[in-house]
Amino acid sequence: MRVALVGNQNSGKTSLFNCLTGSNQKVGNWPGVTIDRKEGVIKGTETILVDLPGIYSLSPYTSEEEVSRKYILEENPDVIINIVDATSLERSLYLTTQLLELDCQVILALNMCDILEKKGISIDEKELSKNLHMSVVKISALKNMGIQELINLLKSEEILDNKHQKIYEDPIEKAIEKISSQLNDLKHKRFISVKLLERDPLLKDKETENIRHDITECEQAYQLDMEQIIANQRYLYIDKVKQTCLTKTPVPESGTDK
Numbered sequence: 001m002r003v004a005l006v007g008n009q010n011s012g013k014t015s016l017f018n019c020l021t022g023s024n025q026k027v028g029n030w031p032g033v034t035i036d037r038k039e040g041v042i043k044g045t046e047t048i049l050v051d052l053p054g055i056y057s058l059s060p061y062t063s064e065e066e067v068s069r070k071y072i073l074e075e076n077p078d079v080i081i082n083i084v085d086a087t088s089l090e091r092s093l094y095l096t097t098q099l100l101e102l103d104c105q106v107i108l109a110l111n112m113c114d115i116l117e118k119k120g121i122s123i124d125e126k127e128l129s130k131n132l133h134m135s136v137v138k139i140s141a142l143k144n145m146g147i148q149e150l151i152n153l154l155k156s157e158e159i160l161d162n163k164h165q166k167i168y169e170d171p172i173e174k175a176i177e178k179i180s181s182q183l184n185d186l187k188h189k190r191f192i193s194v195k196l197l198e199r200d201p202l203l204k205d206k207e208t209e210n211i212r213h214d215i216t217e218c219e220q221a222y223q224l225d226m227e228q229i230i231a232n233q234r235y236l237y238i239d240k241v242k243q244t245c246l247t248k249t250p251v252p253e254s255g256t257d258k
């Protein structure tokens with residue numbers, strides 16, 4: 001089994017990679033770029049863990065995004081562990097909404113849970129899992145908390161299959177469905193359809209006159225650029241999810257913070 005570790009920079013990806021693999025690591029470069037490629041075997045298993053570069057999106061605008069996206073779409077890992085900084089859930093879930101459009105099992109590893117209480121944040125992980133339709137594990141890569149639960153979940157048959165949820169408004173969902181139906185037996189149809197709507201430069205060969213027409217119709221209806229429409233609707237969705245599972249209480253500043 002191959003598992004890919006995906007997350008924003010500073011989400012704790014390196015720390016989690018080290019917790020999961022111990023000293024069992026191979027380091028090299030990704031082909032054609034000077035970006036580290038780390039691979040290791042997860043402790044107590046035969047599962048290979050591949051550390052993908054830190055990214056905020058699966059658009060191909062940086063070398064890191066290109067490497068990560070190419071690996072996911074072409075190498076088809078069995079599972080993706082999406083590590084997120086639980087103390088800034090809104091920003092982190094932006095990447096999650098894109099990963100959930102893939103035809104792949106995705107586990108959400110909510111990292112930095114050791115400092116949630118100190119920051120006055122409480123996250124109901126069951127509610128989050130129900131809303132996103134994905135398995136969620138609370139961890140702290142720094143304190144080695146929740147790591148065994150994450151390994152047990154990987155070894156089990158209990159990873160939730162992410163259902164492709166309708167996260168956009170009707171006109172966009174209809175355009176996605178229409179494009180998907182024309183992609184025949186391609187894998188990751190929903191992901192590719194959304195990227196086609198975003199005028200993804202790496203998918204130019206799949207663009208058709210019909211798709212260009214659908215994009216223009218949506219842009220006229222919303223009076224916005226298509227990438228902006230999709231980004232706005234992702235954030236609206238994240239906001240709704242957040243309201244059901246996250247509570248924040250103001251914490252008095254400590255002497256050191258002051």
Ligand code: BGO
Binds near residue numbers: 011054112113142
């Ligand atoms: C420094 N909890 C806490 N509290 N911190 C964590 C956790 C966690 O669960 N996981 C990671 N960190 P990376 P990327 C640092 O380096 O793994 C911390 O980029 C410092 N360094 O220790 O590198 C981790 O690979 C000086 O913090 O993330 C690291 O994704 C002062 O988050 C940072 C304070 O982790 C990024 C922190 C010189």
